[in-house]
Amino acid sequence: MIELNFTPFPNLTTERCELRKLLLEDDQEIFITRSDKEILRYLDVPKAQSIEDARKFINKINTGIENNEWIYWAISLKGKPKCIGTICLWNFSIEHSAADIGFVLLNEYQGKGIMREVVPVILDYGFNTLSLQTIDGEVATGNEKSINLMKKFGFTFTEDIGDTLIYSLKND
Numbered sequence: 001m002i003e004l005n006f007t008p009f010p011n012l013t014t015e016r017c018e019l020r021k022l023l024l025e026d027d028q029e030i031f032i033t034r035s036d037k038e039i040l041r042y043l044d045v046p047k048a049q050s051i052e053d054a055r056k057f058i059n060k061i062n063t064g065i066e067n068n069e070w071i072y073w074a075i076s077l078k079g080k081p082k083c084i085g086t087i088c089l090w091n092f093s094i095e096h097s098a099a100d101i102g103f104v105l106l107n108e109y110q111g112k113g114i115m116r117e118v119v120p121v122i123l124d125y126g127f128n129t130l131s132l133q134t135i136d137g138e139v140a141t142g143n144e145k146s147i148n149l150m151k152k153f154g155f156t157f158t159e160d161i162g163d164t165l166i167y168s169l170k171n172d
Contacts, residue, residue: 002092002094002097002130002131002132003131004068004071004092004094006068006071009065010071010129014117014121015117016077016078017077017117018075018076018077019073019075019087019121020073020076021065021074022061022062022072022073022083023058023083024055026058026074027054028051029082029106030048030083031050031051031053033085033104033106034053034057035047035048039104041140042142043104043140044140044164069090070088070089071089071125072088072090073087073122075087075105075114075118084106084109084114085104085105085106086103087102087103087115087118087119087122088101088102089122089125089126089130089132096134097131097133098132098135099126099130099132099134099135099136100135100138101123101136101137102138103115103118103146110145111145115149116152119153123153123169127171132171134170134171135168135169135171136158136166136167137167137168137169138164139164139166139167140164140165141160141162147165147167151167153169154169155168155169
């Protein structure tokens with residue numbers, strides 16, 4: 001059975017990236033990821049209308065982390081504090097030892113291999129630190145970049161629920 005405890009916050013690193021807690025100073029980048037038309041076409045989230053919406057979102061995320069409801073990292077390049085995207089494990093099922101993975105990058109950082117570098121670290125954390133048995137990814141139909149990313153890491157298609165495709169990875 002999985003046990004969730006995200007205190008202290010688990011900062012993680014890759015060759016090029018640092019995965020850290022979201023800060024209020026990330027409000028501009030969070031506003032962009034939650035209001036940009038191109039990014040939102042694949043996300044089922046309410047559109048941010050203001051920087052204040054972004055700040056409320058950051059506070060909500062950090063409260064959820066403190067309450068062990070989800071774990072959510074800001075992605076930044078090493079030596080540069082700017083948040084360039086986020087990645088999370090959420091929608092935990094203690095009963096099924098499962099969670100969902102979610103991620104987003106600012107447009108100018110897409111296609112540069114950042115998620116190919118970051119996703120394995122999150123999968124390792126989910127399977128080996130949290131003892132998850134399954135990690136699912138919900139991907140919008142037509143989001144070929146995310147579908148290809150899921151497939152690259154061994155996720156298999158499991159379900160089509162309208163505008164959303166479900167991919168699953170088991171910890172074998």
